[in-house]
Amino acid sequence: MRIVKHELRKIWNGRILLIIALLCVGFWFGGLREGVRSFDSLTRHGIFGAYQGLMFELFGETLESHELAAFDLPGRIAAVENELDAIIAKTPVFAVWGITHFAQYDTWRNSENFWLDLGATQIDGTVFFTDEAIETHEAMLQALQGHDGTLEGWFATPYMRRGHLLALEWRYANYNIWLESMIAHDSRPMVVQSAERILAMGNNSLIDNDLTRYFSLYSAVVGVLAVVAVAVLITPLIVVDRGRKVNYLQYSSKIGRKILRAQFAAIVLSAFVLSIAIIALAFIPFLMLSWRYWNASILSSCINRLWLYDITFGQYVVVAAILIIVLAVATAGAIFIASRFSQEILAAMFKIVPVTAALIGIAIVSLDQMFSAQNSVFTHFFRGQIIAPEIIVCIAISIICVVVAGIFAWRERRAELQ
Amino acid sequence: MNIVGHELKKILLFPALIGFVVLALALNIAIVSTMCNSYANFIANATRTTGVHLGTAFNEAALQLESGLYTDTFRLHTSNVVDVLYGYDTRYIADFAVEWRGLSGLNERLMRWKYARFQYAVDARQQAGDSMTVYFANITYMRHQALFNYTMGALLFQGIILAALIMLLSIGYENSATTEYVVFTTKTGRKVNRHKLLAGTIAGVGVYAVLAIVTLTVYFAFNPMGGTWGSNVSSGFNLVRDGFMARPFVTWHSLNVAQYLMAFLAVSLGIVLCFSFMAYAVGLWVRNSYIGFLLIIALNGVLYLLPIYSPFHMLSFAVNQSPIWLVLMRDMWFTDGGNNIILPHFETVGVMGSLAVLVVIGMFSAAGFKRRNLL
Numbered sequence: 108m109r110i111v112k113h114e115l116r117k118i119w120n121g122r123i124l125l126i127i128a129l130l131c132v133g134f135w136f137g138g139l140r141e142g143v144r145s146f147d148s149l150t151r152h153g154i155f156g157a158y159q160g161l162m163f164e165l166f167g168e169t170l171e172s173h174e175l176a177a178f179d180l181p182g183r184i185a186a187v188e189n190e191l192d193a194i195i196a197k198t199p200v201f202a203v204w205g206i207t208h209f210a211q212y213d214t215w216r217n218s219e220n221f222w223l224d225l226g227a228t229q230i231d232g233t234v235f236f237t238d239e240a241i242e243t244h245e246a247m248l249q250a251l252q253g254h255d256g257t258l259e260g261w262f263a264t265p266y267m268r269r270g271h272l273l274a275l276e277w278r279y280a281n282y283n284i285w286l287e288s289m290i291a292h293d294s295r296p297m298v299v300q301s302a303e304r305i306l307a308m309g310n311n312s313l314i315d316n317d318l319t320r321y322f323s324l325y326s327a328v329v330g331v332l333a334v335v336a337v338a339v340l341i342t343p344l345i346v347v348d349r350g351r352k353v354n355y356l357q358y359s360s361k362i363g364r365k366i367l368r369a370q371f372a373a374i375v376l377s378a379f380v381l382s383i384a385i386i387a388l389a390f391i392p393f394l395m396l397s398w399r400y401w402n403a404s405i406l407s408s409c410i411n412r413l414w415l416y417d418i419t420f421g422q423y424v425v426v427a428a429i430l431i432i433v434l435a436v437a438t439a440g441a442i443f444i445a446s447r448f449s450q451e452i453l454a455a456m457f458k459i460v461p462v463t464a465a466l467i468g469i470a471i472v473s474l475d476q477m478f479s480a481q482n483s484v485f486t487h488f489f490r491g492q493i494i495a496p497e498i499i500v501c502i503a504i505s506i507i508c509v510v511v512a513g514i515f516a517w518r519e520r521r522a523e524l525q
Numbered sequence: 526m527n528i529v530g531h532e533l534k535k536i537l538l539f540p541a542l543i544g545f546v547v548l549a550l551a552l553n554i555a556i557v558s559t560m561c562n563s564y565a566n567f568i569a570n571a572t573r574t575t576g577v578h579l580g581t582a583f584n585e586a587a588l589q590l591e592s593g594l595y596t597d598t599f600r601l602h603t604s605n606v607v608d609v610l611y612g613y614d615t616r617y618i619a620d621f622a623v624e625w626r627g628l629s630g631l632n633e634r635l636m637r638w639k640y641a642r643f644q645y646a647v648d649a650r651q652q653a654g655d656s657m658t659v660y661f662a663n664i665t666y667m668r669h670q671a672l673f674n675y676t677m678g679a680l681l682f683q684g685i686i687l688a689a690l691i692m693l694l695s696i697g698y699e700n701s702a703t704t705e706y707v708v709f710t711t712k713t714g715r716k717v718n719r720h721k722l723l724a725g726t727i728a729g730v731g732v733y734a735v736l737a738i739v740t741l742t743v744y745f746a747f748n749p750m751g752g753t754w755g756s757n758v759s760s761g762f763n764l765v766r767d768g769f770m771a772r773p774f775v776t777w778h779s780l781n782v783a784q785y786l787m788a789f790l791a792v793s794l795g796i797v798l799c800f801s802f803m804a805y806a807v808g809l810w811v812r813n814s815y816i817g818f819l820l821i822i823a824l825n826g827v828l829y830l831l832p833i834y835s836p837f838h839m840l841s842f843a844v845n846q847s848p849i850w851l852v853l854m855r856d857m858w859f860t861d862g863g864n865n866i867i868l869p870h871f872e873t874v875g876v877m878g879s880l881a882v883l884v885v886i887g888m889f890s891a892a893g894f895k896r897r898n899l900l
Contacts, residue, residue, distance in 0.1 A: 126819060133826045136834065235612065343815065350701070451701045452815045453694050457541030460686060461548050487559065
């Protein structure tokens with residue numbers, strides 16, 4: 108135990124900790140900060156505007172049918188269309204074209220003749236826009252979407268609010284259309300099973316539409332940071348001993364021959380502690396914005412995006428954190444093996460760099476969009492055939508790395524020095 | 526020359542390097558083998574018959590194609606194609622770039638000047654009919670990305686990591702073998718770094734060439750290009766994504782797929798050289814190769830963050846042409862480069878400029894090394 112303690116002191120030295128601190132700062136400014144800010148913005152500027160957040164405040168984690176009726180989507184849509192009618196009535200460019208109300212404009216805008224009516228020309232079936240046609244179209248859009256130049260102002264226009272409400276109607280009233288299509292056509296059994304479950308539950312989770320996706324990407328970046336930080340932290344330990352031929356000295360005694368076991372324990376413990384510290388530091392800013400969804404179910408679908416399992420966002424966060432720790436420990440095991448077969452740091456780097464790159468790749472494909480039908484491991488490697496293959500892959504890799512490293516550490520006392 | 530040969534031998538016979546290359550090749554082959562697309566293979570084959578220039582003759586040739594699973598889809602997407610470059614006005618992109626980045630003064634003038642010049646390229650591509658070539662029809666973007674973003678991207682990242690490691694291996698060899706106090710004690714001995722530089726450069730470029738040749742051979746075996754080799758990359762089906770915008774993919778010069786691949790490989794090679802020289806300079810100052818490698822990562826991390834947080838647009842535009850940003854912007858090479866770039870031909874200018882700067886830094890470092898106390 109005392110040797111482990113000393114090995115830990117060798118690992119956690121000031122210089123390496125400074126490098127890791129700089130690494131964390133780099134990751135924060137290089138991506139994590141933007142992830143937090145993007146999610147914060149999307150809670151108000153996503154496809155549902157601020158309406159989904161409002162529904163969550165009014166009705167809690169799930170939306171029951173009577174609550175949907177009470178929210179009165181058709182009434183709200185009619186109200187914003189009245190606002191649009193008023194804008195059209197006072198804007199001359201619409202009167203020139205005989206448009207008196209929004210429904211008339213909307214029908215015309217979506218018709219095949221819209222651009223030709225505005226003066227565009229058609230040659231051999233190809234429509235060529237004219238400056239006049241573009242200017243007229245822009246004048247109409249300007250009238251409908253005119254705002255103060257800010258994102259808030261734009262999202263507050265009746266034209267945008269109408270779009271948000273229609274999207275909300277798709278999400279909570281017409282969800283059966285794409286879910287039934289998915290059930291009929293998707294070749295992945297787990298996706299079909301989840302789609303059936305969501306359909307039966309009425310796709311009623313009020314979790315923020317972008318939360319799980321953004322958190323998964325965020326946790327993938329945290330996973331990459333954890334893997335790199337662990338690699339930086341533990342790489343020098345064994346290689347420096349071997350490079351300086353200290354292992355010859357260590358192996359001359361019975362206890363010294365067990366040094367690799369102590370180093371292995373110290374490395375795994377360090378990876379464990381460092382990954383927990385990184386997770387704690389990195390997750391806090393994101394969870395401060397999203398803690399209110401802690402008990403909301405991630406099981407939901409919007410258009411082609413589908414989250415597969417009925418677990419709460421809180422459980423999702425815990426699983427992501429555990430997988431990051433598991434990958435950090437896998438990194439420790441893999442680097443231990445690579446270092447064991449390197450006599451000096453240069454040779455070790457040629458092994459450690461690809462090993463770390465491979466674990467970074469695994470962290471990204473496993474954690475990004477974890478538990479969704481779009482996850483790479485789930486869809487591309489396992490074809491949607493089994494439940495949560497992301498967990499299986501991460502744990503299997505970690506077990507392999509740790510067990511193989513453990514075997515090498517155990518057998519080292521009989522190793523011949525060269 | 527004999528010393529270079531010996532230095533090269535030291536590098537190439539390094540077992541861990543061989544292992545790395547084998548692993549990289551295995552990964553590339555795994556990536557490439559997942560990129561197969563039967564519709565793309567159909568197009569590659571069909572364009573041998575139809576040619577690549579869209580129009581009446583193309584449509585007639587398409588009608589002669591043997592009926593199959595993809596024939597109707599192919600005919601549907603290649604008939605009545607709109608020439609996206611007809612009337613394409615680059616002023617709109619310039620306006621967007623100026624507004625989006627809040628440019629003014631010299632920065633604004635340069636951005637507008639770039640897009641004014643780019644208009645000539647757009648008009649030339651349109652008049653030459655480059656935009657009316659088929660490439661991979663409605664899956665062009667996906668196939669272009671598969672080759673030039675993902676496959677070449679994987680190659681490029683492997684190439685730059687290996688180039689840096691190889692140069693650090695070459696420069697740091699004497700330190701790790703504890704022979705530097707013998708080798709570098711004499712004036713002549715200190716000149717060995719020149720040979721190490723040459724050997725490291727040859728090895729870095731050579732390893733990249735091996736990776737590229739094997740990977741691309743496997744790629745084209747799985748994903749034959751067929752008649753699309755002659756299609757222009759500025760095809761109206763091709764896109765470039767720039768922030769919120771998807772725009773037609775237009776190159777400064779007329780390049781078919783084969784020429785674009787060659788040009789892409791040339792710029793990639795330039796970037797690999799940049800990382801070799803970067804490692805050379807770092808390796809001369811930092812004798813611990815592990816710290817040296819971390820320093821290279823840190824340096825590129827700073828270069829990555831600088832344009833994002835710099836309040837000075839001109840500094841951002843300059844750093845956006847550094848090797849690491851060129852790697853990240855590889856899907857825009859030979860195009861206008863979007864609102865991050867202020868000069869035409871940014872990839873060529875960036876590589877040349879970076880190489881020049883790194884050569885000067887390398888010479889300065891070598892001069893410093895000659896006078897350094899190694900104890």
